[in-house]
Amino acid sequence: MPKVMLAFPEGRHKVLTMSYDDGKAADRKLVEIFNRNGIKGTFHINSGMLGEGDRIPKGEIEELYRGHEVATHTKTHPTIARSPKEQIIDELFEDRKNLEAIVDYPVRGLSYPNGSYHQYIKEVLPFLGIEYGRTVHSSGQFSMPDDFFEWNPTCHHKRDLLQLTETFINLHKTQYIYMMYVWGHSYEFDLDNNWELIESFCELAGGRNDIWYATNIEIVDYMNTFKxxxxxxxxxxxxxxxxxxxxxxxxxxxxxxxxxxxxxx
Known part of the structure; x- marks a missing residue:
């Protein structure tokens, strides 16, 4: 009997994915950096707040995030673990519908606003057409999630990003598969005056033959296809x-x- 194991596309054993929240103006610069280095991102957006303050306006969403994934972050960013079920459903389902009217594809992912979720929310997500939920709990690890509705990223970009990237790049044992998942908010690079951090990261991590560059939903779809x-x-x-x-x-x-x-x- 042959020994069969999952591999990523083209036989790769590593995947890199990025996840950024709130859809603010700094996403323009972040997307340009991603595109220049062949890196894909998932951008979680509040459709009820488009164009407010420095948030990306509705008319720019489709073009800006083309080639990446647009996903829900709820309509108005409440702390949903404290919300009644009726509001949870409205916030998530209306955000899906609003975003889908803009990007013209099914919106199937979520990052929990304020990192807020509980078991009931996880259980209701499939009925709302949502197939994963990203938390704010950095694992520091490169493993695939056991539960895509409690998807813990590897790190926030403020947490030892370049050191973790070096470790990820040097992982070579092909009997395993590895995922590096980075999350954050693009406006933090403005606040911290450190755009060079994400520039250096993308130059270091991008363009490598042994890494699959994927959006969040592409990873979910691939794993489900394997199953x-x-x-x-x-x-x-x-x-x-x-x-x-x-x-x-x-x-x-x-x-x-x-x-x-x-x-x-």
Missing amino acids: HLKFSADSRFVYNPSATSVWLNVDERIIEARGGKKTNL
Whole structure:
């Protein structure tokens, strides 16, 4: 029986993803830095506050975040763990609908406003069409989450970012898969006067052949596609019922299981 393990696209064993909240003006500069270095981000936006103060206006959202992911951060940024269920549902579902009218694709991700969530909120999210929830609890680790509705990032960009990046880059054991997940608020680079931090990070982490650069939802979709693969009992072949490929490490060989196809292993 062959030894089969999940790999990331093209056989990579590391993934980098970024997550930034509130949709403020500094996102313009952050997106430009990401684009220049081939890094993808997820931007969590409050649709009920677009254009207020220094927040990105509605008419700029689609173009600015093209190639990245727009996700919900609730409509008006309440501390939802203290909110009645009716408000929780309204804040999340209305934000989805408003953002989808702008970007024209299903909005399926969430970062918890003020880091606020509890078990009931996690349980209701699938019924609202939301497939992950990012917390503010930095793990300092590079592991995949056990629970995408309690998705703890590796670090805030203020926490040992470059040191953690060096560690991540040097991870070489291909029997494991690794994820580095960085979060924050773009306006913090203005407040701290340290745009050079994210510039250095992106130059260091970007453009590497062994790293998959993905949005939050791309990681969720890929992991779900892997879970839905149909393996034969002896793992000699696999059928992929989805439309997208999954890469597998089979006895140290990288094999692409194409969407809609049976693949011999």
